[in-house]
Structures are given as C-alpha cells and as structure tokens.
Amino acid sequence: MSYWTAFILTLFSPVIGGFIYGLERIVRARMQGRVGPPLLQPFYDFFKLMDKRSIIIHSFHAFMGIMYLIGTWFALFVLLSGGDLLIAIFFHVLSLAFLVVGGFSVRSPYSVIGAMRELLHMVAYEPLYVLSAAALYLVTGTFQVSGILHSKHVPLIYLPLFFTAVLFSLPAILKKSPFDTAEAHQEIIGGPEIEYSGKFYEAVYTAKWIEYVYAFFFIFLFAGGNHILGALLIIFAFFFFNLLDNVTARVNFRQMVAFHWYILIPLAVINLMLIALWRS
C-alpha cells in the first residue's frame, strides 16, 4: 500500500469507523428484535456534540482527550502505511497512554478506576497481538504489513487457532461485552470518558471509531494476499463480535485477564509451535 493510499484511508478512517459503528448499532438492534437507529446516527450525534457547551475539569485533562484522538490516528497511519507490524502494535499502546494519563489526571473515582482497567485491557490483549505478529512473520516471512498484504500464503489456513484467539479478544480491544470492564456504563459510567464533554468528548468518541478500523484491519491481515477472503473475514468477525456482545454479560477484570492469558494465549502458542515444528 502506498503512502498516499494509506494517508487517504487514514484521513477518512473516522468516517469509515462511524459507518461501522452505525451499522453495528443496527445489527445489534436487529439481533434483539428492535429496529435500531438510522445508519447515520453516529454522525448526527457528532454534530450535536459539536454544538454542546464544553464543560471541563482542567485543560490538561481535556487536552489529553484530543491527544488520544491524534495518537490513535497516527497509530492507524503507522499500521496502514505498510511498515513494521510490531511497531504499529506498540504505537497503539502509545495512543492508549494518552487516554490513560488523561483518565488518571482527574480526581474522579470513575475515571481513575476506568483508566486502571484500560491498562488491564492492554495487559490482556497486547501479548496476543505481539505473538500474532510473530506468527504472521512465520507464515509470510515478513514483519512488514505491505509484505503480508502481498503474500502468496493465506495465514488463516496455517493459523486457525490464532485467528480464533484474535477473534475472541476483539471485544477486549474495542471494549465490548463481555470484555467492557474499562467502560462498564452501568458500573463506572464510561470510565476514563466520563469527565469529557462537548467537543472534547467528541475527540474521544471519534478515536474509538478509528480503533474500529485499526482492529478490523488486523483481522484483514489474516487473509494475507487474498483480499476478497479478507473482506469476508471482516464481515464474519463483525457479525460474530456483535453476537458475542449481545449474548454475554460483563466479566470482571481478573476473569478477562485470566481468559486471555490462560486460554487464548496458550491456544495461540500451540498453533505457533506446531506450525514452527512443521516448517523446520
């Protein structure tokens, strides 16, 4: 992928993410037997929020919300520009850091608890993504995203358990049930987001749309050079993850970390070892 395509895609990623979010709300509603909001509802929300009076705690906190948006945007560009996959993963950590520091910087119990849980989300899913970068390297022979996208192999065939593991950790990265402890609206009222409002909440909200694109692009990588399969995988992952969101209840953070560390990572490692042994 050339820099220009990546740049344009990154630039429009909030729009793409917004549509995904709108679609998600419809799909989820239909699964529950509701009609759901219109597809453009996230954008209506966007414009309404822009109009709202901004109420902030202090400027540093508000600024960190904006930084979270910029950081996520930059992390997405790093991923799409075709560079090293591991570095793109660690850039995602960097962008989360802003949300976390912002969450910690106010004396709100909900925000502080939420920021801590945000870090625990990272503890849960990050090792899996690092491992999957290594696994993709094993199959395609390169760490470069552009190389993986032009690979002749289809990693999915070699890494079925890996794909399953990443699929199950998708809710953790996007903060959806059952792994939505960081936001947990009924419990800590949105966690680190709670103290943002108006334009500043808008920034955090948009950053979450960008994370959708980030996460689904990761799924796309599992199809390697076969881009049609990649699109199918994304659609499958999308429905699967909405189904999961609908049918499960929230777990606590220990269960989340334990599920990732004791079930998903071992699953991935078995796959990794078998494929490595087969290849050697």
Added chain:
Amino acid sequence: MEKIVYSLFLVPWVLALAVFLLPGARFHRLRQLITFLSLPALSFLTYLIWNGHLPLQIEAPRWLKLAFTVYDYGLLFYFLYQGIKFRDFLVTVLALFQLFLLTWVLLIIPESSVPDFYVDRLSAFMFLIVSTVGTLICIYATKYMEQENLERENRFVAILLWFLGVMNLAVSVNNIEWFFALFETTTLASYILIRFRWDEVSVKNALRALWMNQIGGIAILLGLLFGIKYYGFTHFTQFLSLSGKPTIVMIPLGFLAVSALVKGAQMPFHRWLLGAMVAPTPVSAILHSATMVKIAPYLILRLSPVIKGTLLAKLLIITTGFVFVGAGLLALTQENFKKILAYSTISLLGLMMLTASMGSSMAILASLTLILFHAVVKALLFMEAGVMEKLFKAKYIEDIRRLVERAPITVAFTSIGFMSMTIVPYGIFVSKWMAIEEASNFLSHGAYVGSIIFMATGGVILALLYFKVIGVMTRKRGEFFRFQLEKVPFVYLFSTVPLVLFVIVGSIFIAKLLCLSVNPVVEAVIGTPAPIIAKGLTLITPVSELYGWQIIGAFVLLLIVPILAYFVHFTGTDRVYEYTCGEKLELNIGTYNFFCIQAVEPFVETAAVALFILTLVLGGGLV
C-alpha cells in the same frame, strides 16, 4: 595504551583517596570539585581506549599475581570476621567454604602464559557506562550527602569513587581467579554501602547482600576448579576458544552462568538488591545502573559465543525470561517508589541476560542497547527518587500523589524515564523489538517461543506498572493558576539533565548510535557485527525497518505535546468538579496495588527456584 588502562583503575582510586582525606564540612566544596574532576578524567581516558587498538592483551607483572592472592585471602578473612562479629551463620560458613575452595584452586592452578588483562570493545563499552553514568552519580551524591550527613560525606563519596575503579578493573581482567577477587570486591563495596547508615535494618540487609553474593563467588570458584580439571583453563579467552566445538563439558560454564544470575539479582536471589534501598539513594543508583548488577549481563555476554545454542543457553533464556515477567508482576504489588524501581531493575536484568544468552548478533545488539539505555534511565530514575525524597519528602506512591502541581520538572524527568522503558521510540523499546523479531526466527525451539511469550507479557506488565505511577504523579486538582517550576539544586540538575538529553537524543538517532557505537561491540563479542543499516534516522534490520518519521512522530506526540499541555488553557469553556453521582464527599483517591498478586508470590518464587536449579543441573551438565 597499557598506562591508559591502568589509569582507568587508578584515577578513581586516587580521587577517592583525596576525597577521603578531606573530612569535615569545611572541605565540602573542594570535595565536590575533586568528584567533579572524575567525569572529564574518566571520560577522556575511555575515549582514548575506545579509539585505540582493541582488543588489548596486557601481561601483568608477577608481583600483581601474588598481590591478588594475598588480597583474596584478606578479603575472605574480612568476610569471615564480619560473619563472626555479627553472629551471622551464613556469612561465616560461606566465607569458610570460599577460603577452602580458594586454597584448593591455588594448589592445582596451572602456570599459564595467557595475558591477565584483556580489554576489548565490550570492556570499553562498560568503561563508557561507568565513566559517564557512574561519575554523574558520584557528583549527585556530594549534594545528596550534604543534605543528609555532611560529616560522613567524604567516606560515602570516596567509597563510590573507589567502586568505579573496581568496576573498571572487573570488566577488564581475563584471569578468572582475579575476576573472582573483583567480583567479591564489588560484593564488599555493596556491603559497606548498604550498611552505611548503621541502623538495624541496614546491617541486616547488608549481611543478606553479603551472603547472597558470596554464593556467586562460590559458583565462580567452582567454575574455575572444574575449568582447570577438564581443560586446564584459567582465563576467559581460553574458554572462548571452545566456541564451535561439537561436544564440550558444560560444568564450568554452568557455574559461571549461575554466578551471573546471583549477581544479577535474579529470583530467588533478588532480595539483596531490594534490601539495598535502605541505604542512601545514590547507592541504589550506582548499584542498579552503572556498576554491580551490570557484571551479570557482562559475564553472560563474555560467555555467549561458547554457550550459544546449548541447553544451558536455552535454560538461561527460560529462567531469565521467567524472572522478567515474575519480577514485573511482583513490582505491581509494591507501594514504595524505590522498591518499584528495584523490581523493575531485576526484571530488565532478566531481559538483558535473556537476549545475551540467545547469542545471535541481533540479540547481542539488543542486549547491549538494553544495558546502555537501562544504565542511563535507572540512574536518572533513582536520582529523581532521591530528589523527591529530599525536596518533597516523598517515599511512597501515596506521597507523590499530585506531585505535578508542585514539581513539574521532577515529574517530567521521571515520566520520561518511565516512558523510555516501555514506549515506542525509546532505546529500550527498540532493543525489545529487535529481540522479539530475532526470536521469531527460531520458533521451532521451545525456549524461543517461551522468550517471545515472556517478552510480550513482561513488557506489557511493566507498561502497566509505569503508567500507574505516572498517573498518580500527574493527577491534579484543577488548572495551574500560575505556572511555576520548582527550585532544584544545581548539582541535581547537572547530574540528571545530561541523562535525560542522552535518552532523548540517543533514541532519536538510534540508528546511527547502534551502527557506529554498539555494533563494533557486537563484533568484538561474537566476531560478526549485526546486519543493520542506518539510513538517516531509519533503522533497517534484516527483517524489518523502523522509519525515521515514526521515531519523530512518536517523539512529537510524547514529548512536545505533553509539555505544551502545561501551557494550554482552553478558554470559553466552563470548569466543574468531578462527577460523583451527586454525592458531596471529600475525595481521596488511592492507588490500587494489586493485592491479588501477592497470593501468587510464593508460587513465583518456588518456580524461580526450580528453574534456577534446572539451569545449574541440566544446563551445567551435572547429571
């Protein structure tokens, strides 16, 4: 050239003597001046060595051999005396055992004509760290002790300076018997420094440090004994000639590796390093960064061409990788700032030894990068811990709450230190990245899969730890009404600012730094340099690239923008208090110290003991 090498040991000792002989409050300025001299003097000498012809083999005069033997006995008798004086069973017994082993070694040691000093790029690399980071800590210590106890300042700074000389000597000897002597001398130095305050806890912790490190000494002596028995080897360079041989007896190497594990405070021997925090903060700074614990990765690096690919190396990878994760986990439960730093040192030492035992050129490169950046960052963080302690009376996480309102500079430096240990463009991240990608090449070996799992989970646990602390520091009640920097004494700034600058500039120009400065060291260690290329700021490794724009982008996000955030004031918005469900309460937000992890602490330690024994027994080929 020989004279330069000798002066690297002698200059710190002469300066130490000068400082020691100028007691009292009157000579404080003079002592500071003398201590300051060590920085330019040692840096210049290191510069000469670095640009000279390396490796350098120096034949020592015969009397030195005798002097070392006498010194060995003197040292061990001193340990024995300390054991008897404080009625410490372990110290006494271990000292006696060492005396016995030493006598045995001296009885059977063969005459050899191998030069006793061997100064290669690896030694020069360690000189570089000692003569910059180490001396900056000594300069810092003059101010620290002025605020603590001016009467004993001369002793304290003199010991620190002497320690630097010992460290320089330890990394340049080739004779393993002498290495033993210097290994135990660093033990002595840490013993004296830890008990410096002479209260009950200090003496107890100092004795613990003493007996634990004596086990390392015993391991070296056993390694030497078996080296003589099987090969007649008494020097490191002789062991290096073994590399590439199909079957070798691993026993001597196993014992030497175990001594490295002990010195590097790997679990289960981690408690001595934690105990060091009772001493004045410069002690922690110097033990954790430039000297003492760095002997551990140094020793593994020395041996890595020989042990590469053996069972010993694989077990070392698993053991140190486990410590990397385990120490990080235990660090989460701590609430004392210095203890958090100590656990993270143990953890990162594990990573250094892990990469060193992988033994390929990229892994060695990663290990050396880690050693360099870790030395700088840990020195910086401990110095900041001292600043917090002295200026803001903050020792615990609870005390540093909302520090940003009072001390923006200290918080900024500490945050840079913490971030540089995990986040994207900094040197330590780059070495971790290289290590993961290197390990991905060998995934059919269980040990390498293990290493990737350990690196991935350990790294993320440390990130959790550091952001927890940063979060507590940066919490604020409201806007800055008037922005004001705190007053930090000049000496503190003088010793910390260069380190911060190095971390930032070194990370921006990481590609050049690795190619020009670190890669020659890799070549010295294993014979071939790592296949990396620097193109502008871009670092090109065999399998991937770290682009210059990524580094710059991350720095803009991480450094410039948060500093800007101090000055940004959003106007036209309303300020409110935090949302508390309408309850009117005085908010007092604590920190979460992961009590749930305390439950697994015994398991972590048991597993560490098991792995340690496995490394020795299976890796060392004792079965």
